[in-house]
Amino acid sequence: MSKLLEINHCRKHFGTTSVLEDLSLSVEEGQVLSIIGPSGSGKSTLLRCATLLETMDGGDLIYLGNYAARDEGGRSVYAPPAELQRIRGMFGLVFQNFNLFPHYSVLKNVMEAPMLVQKREKSEVRAEAMALLEQMGLADKADAYPYQLSGGQQQRVSIARALAMNPKILFFDEPTSALDPELTGEILRVIRKLAEKKMTMVIVTHEMMFARDVSDWVVFMNDGVIVEQGDPREVIDHPTQERTIQFLRRLQEK
Amino acid sequence: MTILTMIAKMSEGLGRTCAIFFLTLLFSLPLGMVVALLRMSKNRVVSAITKAYISVLRGTPLMLQLLAVTYGPFYLFGMGVAREKLVPVIIAFALNYAAYFAEIYRGGIESISRGQDEAAEVLGYSRFQCFMRIILPQVVKRILPSVTNEVVTLVKDTSMAFTVAYQEMFTIGKQIANSQTSFMPFVIAGVFYFLFNAAVAFVMGRFEKRLSYYR
Numbered sequence: 001m002s003k004l005l006e007i008n009h010c011r012k013h014f015g016t017t018s019v020l021e022d023l024s025l026s027v028e029e030g031q032v033l034s035i036i037g038p039s040g041s042g043k044s045t046l047l048r049c050a051t052l053l054e055t056m057d058g059g060d061l062i063y064l065g066n067y068a069a070r071d072e073g074g075r076s077v078y079a080p081p082a083e084l085q086r087i088r089g090m091f092g093l094v095f096q097n098f099n100l101f102p103h104y105s106v107l108k109n110v111m112e113a114p115m116l117v118q119k120r121e122k123s124e125v126r127a128e129a130m131a132l133l134e135q136m137g138l139a140d141k142a143d144a145y146p147y148q149l150s151g152g153q154q155q156r157v158s159i160a161r162a163l164a165m166n167p168k169i170l171f172f173d174e175p176t177s178a179l180d181p182e183l184t185g186e187i188l189r190v191i192r193k194l195a196e197k198k199m200t201m202v203i204v205t206h207e208m209m210f211a212r213d214v215s216d217w218v219v220f221m222n223d224g225v226i227v228e229q230g231d232p233r234e235v236i237d238h239p240t241q242e243r244t245i246q247f248l249r250r251l252q253e254k
Numbered sequence: 255m256t257i258l259t260m261i262a263k264m265s266e267g268l269g270r271t272c273a274i275f276f277l278t279l280l281f282s283l284p285l286g287m288v289v290a291l292l293r294m295s296k297n298r299v300v301s302a303i304t305k306a307y308i309s310v311l312r313g314t315p316l317m318l319q320l321l322a323v324t325y326g327p328f329y330l331f332g333m334g335v336a337r338e339k340l341v342p343v344i345i346a347f348a349l350n351y352a353a354y355f356a357e358i359y360r361g362g363i364e365s366i367s368r369g370q371d372e373a374a375e376v377l378g379y380s381r382f383q384c385f386m387r388i389i390l391p392q393v394v395k396r397i398l399p400s401v402t403n404e405v406v407t408l409v410k411d412t413s414m415a416f417t418v419a420y421q422e423m424f425t426i427g428k429q430i431a432n433s434q435t436s437f438m439p440f441v442i443a444g445v446f447y448f449l450f451n452a453a454v455a456f457v458m459g460r461f462e463k464r465l466s467y468y469r
Binding site: 051052053088089092093097100101103112116117145146147165 | 367369370372373374375376377378379383387388391392395467468469
């Protein structure tokens with residue numbers, strides 16, 4: 001198995017607060033990695049650094065051996081824009097709040113980026129987009145606008161939009177946090193199906209049972225560092241670190 | 255002088271009134287976007303200068319700006335006053351309205367969630383593509399009511415051109431009113447502006463309706 005994503009010694013601070021401290025992480029092809037931890041632990045910041053929405057202060061960010069950022073004397077030096085643009089094509093991101101384009105139909109939301117950014121043929125993109133919507137159970141919603149859909153449907157469209165770019169790795173930033181509990185299931189089912197197809201994924205989530213079932217590896221973060229990581233059943237059912245035990249217990253009390 | 259003669263004489267200025275209206279929109283709508291983008295620039299000097307520009311043009315009367323642009327060159331540099339007043343009138347109107355449009359645009363742009371930029375960025379849209387395809391269409395929809403407000407005001411503001419004796423409809427009406435000691439030209443002008451604005455409201459309403467296919 002080859003390393004798809006590698007983050008080495010990542011550091012990030014906002015003002016005087018350190019958000020990520022010397023954090024290293026790697027994801028192998030076909031792996032599903034879940035990141036859990038309390039709010040403010042830096043999970044989302046880590047995802048935003050990995051997806052180039054934030055810049056790291058220090059550390060390497062490497063996709064399939066291509067350096068997006070390289071640590072030089074403790075500072076991250078980013079690759080030129082053209083290279084970063086190429087690297088952006090390797091990953092997709094699903095947001096907590098979907099961030100669909102409200103003025104586009106469902107189909108156009110899915111189709112525009114492959115045509116505009118990857119300059120692919122319209123007919124080919126359309127066929128692929130329809131297949132993706134079919135897979136998401138939304139074929140009949142192709143001409144609908146986002147405001148006409150439920151939150152769960154919108155999130156499925158946004159997953160289709162990300163997949164239409166054929167990413168090598170897909171990031172999820174709390175994909176069910178903005179959804180009603182009953183709509184959470186439909187998103188989790190979709191992610192589970194992707195996992196069965198060996199899609200490489202990194203999922204920030206608060207759904208412990210889901211993380212335990214679907215992932216190959218779980219990372220527990222607290223205060224910008226990885227406190228504990230390993231096999232999901234080990235970490236979630238038999239945590240060894242005091243902070244992890246505390247966090248999981250609190251979650252169960254809810 | 256009969257009312258019909260008054261209407262006929264005032265109508266001779268209608269072309270100029272429309273010229274002020276359409277040319278002002280033609281120049282100020284795009285100029286306002288440039289001003290808005292400069293105002294939001296990360297460069298503090300650029301943004302401060304733009305802010306000052308907006309503050310002066312919104313903070314002083316349009317009438318004064320018309321006088322300044324038309325006669326300023328004469329008082330400051332001893333240059334001749336332009337015989338064709340349309341040029342200084344359009345310059346003053348366009349600069350003034352651009353300042354108002356800029357603030358409307360800025361409000362609109364800043365009201366679009368950051369998530370829209372981020373989604374487009376992750377998908378690989380360039381900043382220009384993101385602005386033109388994702389941000390701008392949503393901004394246009396959001397600001398249309400405020401823009402309509404400004405356009406309606408512009409219709410009435412064209413009458414300000416009388417301060418530099420530009421022979422548009424209201425200027426002619428005012429001259430007739432003086433020479434005939436009649437209030438009728440003002441009534442005619444009022445009816446004209448009202449009808450003009452009814453048309454503006456209709457057209458803008460159509461635009462709003464066309465953009466109502468999404469929320």
